[in-house]
Amino acid sequence: MELTSIPGVGTKTADALQDLDDPEGALERGDVAALARAPDISPGRAARIARGAIRANYDDAGNITATPPARDIYQDALSLIQERTVTDYGRQRLETLYPSAARARIEDVRERTRAAMERDPSSAVRDALAGVEPLSEPTDLRIRDRCLATSDAETYAKAREAVPEVSVELVEDARTLSELARGYATVVVLDESFAGTDIEGDIRIEPDALEDPSTVVPERTLAFFAQNRDTLQAAAAVHREAGLDAPCDLAALEAALSRLGTDGEVRGDDELDRLTDAVDDIDAAVSEAERVANDHLRDAIEKRDVTIEGTDLLSLVERGAGVDSLLGRELADEYDAAVAAARETLVETLDLRDTVSIARRAFGDEPTYPVEHDESVINRLRTELTAARDRRATEQKHELAADLAGMREDCETLVERALELDVDLAIARFAADFDCTMPELGGEGFTIEDGRSPLLDVPFEEVEPVDYEVTGVTLLSGVNSGGKTSILDLVALVVVLAHMGLPVPAEHARVGRVAELQYYAKTQGTLDAGAFESTLREFGELTTSVGEDGVLVLVDELESITEPGASANIMAGILETLADRDATAVFVSHLASEIRETAATEIAVDGIAAEGIEDGELLVDRSPVKGQLARSTPELIVEKLAEEETDEDAAFYESLLEKF
Numbered sequence: 001m002e003l004t005s006i007p008g009v010g011t012k013t014a015d016a017l018q019d020l021d022d023p024e025g026a027l028e029r030g031d032v033a034a035l036a037r038a039p040d041i042s043p044g045r046a047a048r049i050a051r052g053a054i055r056a057n058y059d060d061a062g063n064i065t066a067t068p069p070a071r072d073i074y075q076d077a078l079s080l081i082q083e084r085t086v087t088d089y090g091r092q093r094l095e096t097l098y099p100s101a102a103r104a105r106i107e108d109v110r111e112r113t114r115a116a117m118e119r120d121p122s123s124a125v126r127d128a129l130a131g132v133e134p135l136s137e138p139t140d141l142r143i144r145d146r147c148l149a150t151s152d153a154e155t156y157a158k159a160r161e162a163v164p165e166v167s168v169e170l171v172e173d174a175r176t177l178s179e180l181a182r183g184y185a186t187v188v189v190l191d192e193s194f195a196g197t198d199i200e201g202d203i204r205i206e207p208d209a210l211e212d213p214s215t216v217v218p219e220r221t222l223a224f225f226a227q228n229r230d231t232l233q234a235a236a237a238v239h240r241e242a243g244l245d246a247p248c249d250l251a252a253l254e255a256a257l258s259r260l261g262t263d264g265e266v267r268g269d270d271e272l273d274r275l276t277d278a279v280d281d282i283d284a285a286v287s288e289a290e291r292v293a294n295d296h297l298r299d300a301i302e303k304r305d306v307t308i309e310g311t312d313l314l315s316l317v318e319r320g321a322g323v324d325s326l327l328g329r330e331l332a333d334e335y336d337a338a339v340a341a342a343r344e345t346l347v348e349t350l351d352l353r354d355t356v357s358i359a360r361r362a363f364g365d366e367p368t369y370p371v372e373h374d375e376s377v378i379n380r381l382r383t384e385l386t387a388a389r390d391r392r393a394t395e396q397k398h399e400l401a402a403d404l405a406g407m408r409e410d411c412e413t414l415v416e417r418a419l420e421l422d423v424d425l426a427i428a429r430f431a432a433d434f435d436c437t438m439p440e441l442g443g444e445g446f447t448i449e450d451g452r453s454p455l456l457d458v459p460f461e462e463v464e465p466v467d468y469e470v471t472g473v474t475l476l477s478g479v480n481s482g483g484k485t486s487i488l489d490l491v492a493l494v495v496v497l498a499h500m501g502l503p504v505p506a507e508h509a510r511v512g513r514v515a516e517l518q519y520y521a522k523t524q525g526t527l528d529a530g531a532f533e534s535t536l537r538e539f540g541e542l543t544t545s546v547g548e549d550g551v552l553v554l555v556d557e558l559e560s561i562t563e564p565g566a567s568a569n570i571m572a573g574i575l576e577t578l579a580d581r582d583a584t585a586v587f588v589s590h591l592a593s594e595i596r597e598t599a600a601t602e603i604a605v606d607g608i609a610a611e612g613i614e615d616g617e618l619l620v621d622r623s624p625v626k627g628q629l630a631r632s633t634p635e636l637i638v639e640k641l642a643e644e645e646t647d648e649d650a651a652f653y654e655s656l657l658e659k660f
């Protein structure tokens, strides 16, 4: 897909998207999270771009929500589902669902929705989902103990791009290579020509290294998995809890991840741990060995009576000999035992294996008091252990990186499926929380049975179910606060959700396909001349533009724009034209009777009727009665007074009632 062919994507945005690994794939999948990783693209913008791409895919240029109130209803519907996501991804991804006029698009979403509604949004799955987020690439990884070397400028440029984590050096000859070998623990040479060159150090001739850079930098793979470890573990848990098909062996993935520390180091290898501990503990172990030896020796000396012939003592003193000679002569066995204890302590404390013979040499046979280690031997031991540790770490890194590298693609699928499940579960929860069903699509107008709007200002359990069916053009009359506006909202919500491919809050619903939902909310107070003129123009354009694609017009108390007589005339004119053009329309009005009288064609009138008044409150049946003009609230009150009052008062109210 040509990026700039997507509505709203100019060359600047297209350039930003090109920074992504697979912008086309992200657009095709509607992957808002991936798109938002492009520079300067906010999640909101990413959602708009993804929506644009989907529209382009389905050749769906229209806009069903044609007026601000219609768009508000869409936003409200979206929010109700978004509130039920666990992840940010899920919330953003839902923004790609929009009311569409393209049948194929609606059908595709409906198919997914049906499957989603079968899912069980258990709390265990939701808890696991809380730990899942889109995979991210580690940044700023620098490896300083290795470098790449080549004598070829082209290979040099290629290497810098392919392996930005390590230095790449241009070498001319064996001499410059040998200089490099002194500065780095390992030099990976990319040119065959250096094979056989005799240079000291860890020089590896690997002309194919760039084909699989992870062999040069296993840290890249390890850093990726270390950075995403929690997400991957959570995604695995989501698959297990939800019984999803996993793209890979979860146990093997979890086992591999358990060998990786968050810092990208390998853990859980006994040999590596042994060597690491030995290097770390060497100084402490040497001190301990000395202490053991000296305690032993001190003990022995304290317990011994040394008997020495006077001549011997004299000759020792004359030779200037010190206590060492005395030790050598008189306490040789004890000294040997003390040194043996020191050697054993050092070997055992550090759990030494290959380096035992070096360690033993740290304590000499020549008697001294106190017993002291030979620093040069300890330095040698330290060097040997450090080298062994690094070798082991490198081997382990390569081994683990090789295991994990093969799982990378599956891991991407694993996380994607978990995140997409969040979208499905949000839809499932929305459907369950508001007793939704999949609507039928097609036919004229709409039918709603036992519809309950989740947008009302009363708790959902207290919402009274409503039935309403309209084909053609209808006036909806009704008592004050009877629920007329709420019905328009419910109809708009059902129509929007149905065109999004989503379930609707009703026991049963059928929605005719529309290309436009024209919803006009009640205006507050009469308009001045200018505003009145522009509103009239708006309706003028609306009525004359109704075509074959299907328009649903919902209008709430248009009469409030001007004085009642004029309003009735205007509404009658609009309704006549809409009826002529076979539109579907519901006009809520308190002037239904006047409009019907003024209109040249027959206009249907439905009514939300009050069944009576109790404790000053109207008892209302919220479902409009077809073909019945509802009696107004004032009429009901006059009737009540006529019934309740006696004599002259009653006569007055009866005369008033006759005027209705």
Ligand SMILES: Nc1ncnc2c1ncn2[C@@H]1O[C@H](COP(=O)(O)OP(=O)(O)OP(=O)(O)O)[C@@H](O)[C@H]1O
Pocket: 456, 457, 458, 462, 463, 464, 465, 466, 478, 479, 480, 481, 482, 483, 484, 485, 486, 487, 622
């Ligand atoms: N189906 C319903 N179930 C429960 N309560 C409802 C229902 N429909 C409406 N209501 C309640 O009635 C109130 C008034 O509803 P609404 O504003 O739709 O009436 P209206 O007929 O448009 O009023 P007005 O005469 O002012 O135009 C709502 O705020 C809501 O509390």
